[in-house]
Amino acid sequence: MLSAAAADVGYKEGPNNKTKHGAWYGLDYNPWCDMAVSYWAQQSGNAAVVGRFAYCPSHVNWFRARGQWLGKNAAVKRGDIVFYSWDNGPVADHVGIVTADSAPGQNVATIEGNTSSGNSGSQGNGDGCYRRTRSRASVLGFGRPAYSGSSSGGGSSPSRARVSIGGLSYGYGAKGEHVTRVGRALVAKGYGKHYAEGPGPTWSDADTLNYRDFQRSLGYVGADADGVPGPASLARLLGSTPGKPAAPKLAPFPGTAWFKRNPRSPLVTAMGRRLVAEGCGRYASGPGPQWTDADRTSYAAWQRKQGFGGADADGWPGAKTWADLKVPAL
Structure with missing residues (x-):
């Protein structure tokens, strides 16, 4: 996993977030930090224990559900997956992989995609893949994959028979x-x-x-x-089992404030597609990953369809209408 990540150090994206990681995942021209982590997992044979995600909050929930989540000041190990929240809120904004063990509270050495080489550029939507050393100030927490042979429960490598x-x-x-x-x-x-x-x-x-x-x-x-x-x-x-399909995984609500920051994310695209499917799309083109007035107008139509009016149908997503929209997890 670490070798796969190290092979990408220095990789630069093309125009508008064009990357090999996005092309591989099927969401090119989108922020790609978590797609890079998923790509490294796939390249190294660790997809089953690291996961395949484009949206950091869904990836966090996946680790939490598996009992493999550590708090921001925990002792961490090489290979742990680190998630950041730039505003110190509950929603993950960025992700990377830890490259060296770190004692509780100490700085964290990482490799990250879709970041900048230094502190002057965008940390969560930069131009390439770089080695970074960060303080715990913006860390949300860590996922600890059950790598094969690890003490976290991976056991021996899966049989290929x-x-x-x-x-x-x-x-x-x-x-x-x-x-x-x-x-x-x-x-x-x-x-x-x-x-x-x-x-x-x-x-x-x-x-x-x-x-x-x-x-x-x-x-x-x-x-x-x-x-x-x-x-x-x-x-x-x-x-003894009819084999009924599993219930689809849904994207967690990132909070109204997240949308008010004009995000650019695959989650915005997924939301827009659901709005179109519900007959509430008000797009001249798209939907796409950048939150726009068209998204807000479309969401307001969804709120009205749900019976809301006035200030409750202002186009800013809320927890209830989001849950009813059933946006799929990425």
Whole structure:
């Protein structure tokens, strides 16, 4: 993970946030700090334990839900994921990876994408990837991935074996709707914590780790709990589970004040697309990542559709209308 990040030190973005990280993620021309972290995870085989995100608050919530969140003044380790809040609020604005152990309260050495080489430029939407050393003043907290072989619970590397059961292939690299069905069944039974996104039609390390957790719940140990399905465990998983899709993950509300700072974020695009889907889009073009008057006008139409009027339909998002809009997590 650290080697993948170090390989990008000195990388410079193109015009309007054009980067290889954004192109890989599918959200080019957007702020890309978290897409860079996700890219390094993918490049190094750590996607299952680091996650795949473009929006920092969703990434924070992912670590919190897994019990892998540390406070801003905690002792940190190489490989931890550091999140910043420039205004010291509860919402993460920027992210990087820690490159050296740091005692409680001490400065943090990092590699960060979408930042500046020094303190004179934008710290959260700069021009490239740089090594930085920062104080804890703007740190929100840290995610600690369960890297393979780490004391945080990664265990050994996921098995890359593949088996055939009933004429269908299961295990790393297997593809098909039957793979999605297994993933959905695992999520339905409470064994989906290793998914950063999905489940999808291609069997990944995340599927193996989730299946291993399910095997352990059945009492399997050692090589019998390697995350590769067997006929008996597969029958127990699918025989009692209809395989209904997991509920979609929703983006947390970043707060009204966040929108009033005229943000540029993939979250604004996602919100705009939901407004259009609800018949409230008032865009001449777009929606796009930059908050504009068109976004506010569209959101006001959504507020009115929800029954609000007057000052309660001013176009500035609130917690209730945001929850009802169901903006997907990024």
